Amino acid sequence: MLTQLLRAPLASLLVFCLLAAPSVVAQPANHSTRTADQAPKNIILLIPDGFGPASATFARDYIRATTGRFELAFDSLHVGSTRTASSDSRITDSAAAGTALATGHKTYNGAISVDSTGQPVAHLVEAAEERGMATGLVVTSRITHATPAVFSAHVRDRGEEDRIAIQQLDAGIEILMGGGLRHFLPEASGGQRTDGRNLVDEATEAGYHVVRSASALKQAPREGALLGLFADSHMAYEIDRAQTQQPSLATMTGHALDRLSGSEDGFFLMVEGSRIDHAGHSNDAAAHLHDILAFEEAVTAALDYARSDGETLVLVLSDHETGGLSVGRNRDGEGIYQWHPEPLAKVSASQGAMARSIMAGEQPERVLATSAGIDSLRAEETQRLHASTGNPRALHAALSEIIGRRSLVGWTSLAHTAVDVSTYAYGPGWEAFIGSHENTYIATALARLLGVDLRELTPRPEAAVNPAP
Ligand SMILES: [Zn+2]
CATH class of the missing domain: 3.40.720.10 (Alkaline Phosphatase, subunit A)
Structure with missing residues (x-):
């Protein structure tokens, strides 16, 4: 590798260095400084x-x-x-x-x-x-x-x-x-x-x-x-x-x-x-x-x-x-080649905290807006939330699906x-x-x-x- 590098024309050497640079930056010197035996x-x-x-x-x-x-x-x-x-x-x-x-x-x-x-x-x-x-x-x-x-x-x-x-x-x-x-x-x-x-x-x-x-x-x-x-x-x-x-x-x-x-x-x-x-x-x-x-x-x-x-x-x-x-999931029966971390940045409370607020009588739409940054719920989502207010498990599932659908994150268990x-x-x-x-x-x-x-x-x-x- 080293001899090939010495023989390489300057231009390709430069390309090599540019390509190599990001991985050097991304890879802290852990492996080289880890001491053996x-x-x-x-x-x-x-x-x-x-x-x-x-x-x-x-x-x-x-x-x-x-x-x-x-x-x-x-x-x-x-x-x-x-x-x-x-x-x-x-x-x-x-x-x-x-x-x-x-x-x-x-x-x-x-x-x-x-x-x-x-x-x-x-x-x-x-x-x-x-x-x-x-x-x-x-x-x-x-x-x-x-x-x-x-x-x-x-x-x-x-x-x-x-x-x-x-x-x-x-x-x-x-x-x-x-x-x-x-x-x-x-x-x-x-x-x-x-x-x-x-x-x-x-x-x-x-x-x-x-x-x-x-x-x-x-x-x-x-x-x-x-x-x-x-x-x-x-x-x-x-x-x-x-x-x-x-x-x-x-x-x-x-x-x-x-x-x-x-x-x-x-x-x-x-x-x-x-x-x-x-x-x-x-x-x-x-x-x-x-x-x-x-x-x-x-x-x-x-x-x-x-x-x-x-x-x-x-x-x-x-x-x-x-x-x-699952980082990526189906939506409405369709496989999608994307997932979106950004909607998660707007979430400021756990689903447990959100569920407790809803069960204490707060409007689900208001809780989703203030704690998850979600202003527009689909009709079936609103319906599911209101039907779940007496059942913590169902409420958790509804909240998970609402947030997962937007970020395209899934769970199987x-x-x-x-x-x-x-x-x-x-x-x-x-x-x-x-x-x-x-x-x-x-x-x-x-x-x-x-x-x-x-x-x-x-x-x-x-x-x-x-x-x-
Ligand atoms: Zn464990």
Whole structure:
């Protein structure tokens, strides 16, 4: 290639350079600066829950159409794909998918770091703790929800969130941030716990600094263990977050990195863009989009850290696809070679928020105009909205169809789908993730980079460990 280039006439050399230039700009120097045959000191695993390959195209096309940016912050780190089936279904749930990523075991849907026979199996946070590393979990769902749970608890049914909360505080994890306050407080204090325990008080006694708002997080000391519980249940969709006192995923990630970076023996941080998945379940394109963009900001914070640190592996991969998102769809029985990101830029609320306004008695036409920028509804759309005002599910479907028809975005499921998801990696050890792998491989490869064999590690389902570093 180089000799051909030297022999080429000047004109063709110039053409070559002009053609080559955009791809050089679009491709940050990730691959060249990723160092080989070296184990990372720190690992940041970022999971965009429910983010399939179509979600990447969807978000990338949106930022190209509405900003000066050409691609997602992690696009150029793409190294392969991950297969997601669980032990009892070709379509996994988040518990089985998370268990595979965290422990290296295929298990049944609903299992939280137990194998297909229900026996606890060691997860990556236990491997990191074994190595003396500091650990953290940062999510936008309840912290007791499936993905954070598989990195901090062992239960046979993901619904046992009150038990998961107890185990999370006993796991020696330095940083826990997300929603789910209701599983930490007894009924008498506004929570849902029926055992009367106040885990917020117990966490404080065990050495956690507890915060419940973005401003409290900002003022929190940058050392010691931290428990951030910013919502009773899940945190808000990013598109609705301005109406809350909740921090963004990127703010939480940056705060976690500030605290964890002091660990001499390195750290393991798991960050989940949890509600990308929930928006997929609701077939809510705008909420899906904004939670992806919020997740991308968190990835940027992680990559900035890794690029300056040089000892940190950043791995970005989803647990499964949600919603069967289609970027392009039929309209009135016709296939169309287009999709339009622009109408999504006018949407300023989740479909859930719009549905709540309509069910509270606001005129559907007015809600669509103010929250989705849609002034002219077709007669059948108005009719469908008015017929759905007493039925949240029907209302969601009507709103999804109205927005999808205009952007030509489609959905094929209210659940997950079986499609492989993409893997992105940067930093020492990144080569281990090149190619197409079962999701169980991810945990095995990460443990190997940590120098730990997960199958030789004893899980600690009820271990009482002091959380302070
Ligand atoms: Zn999931």
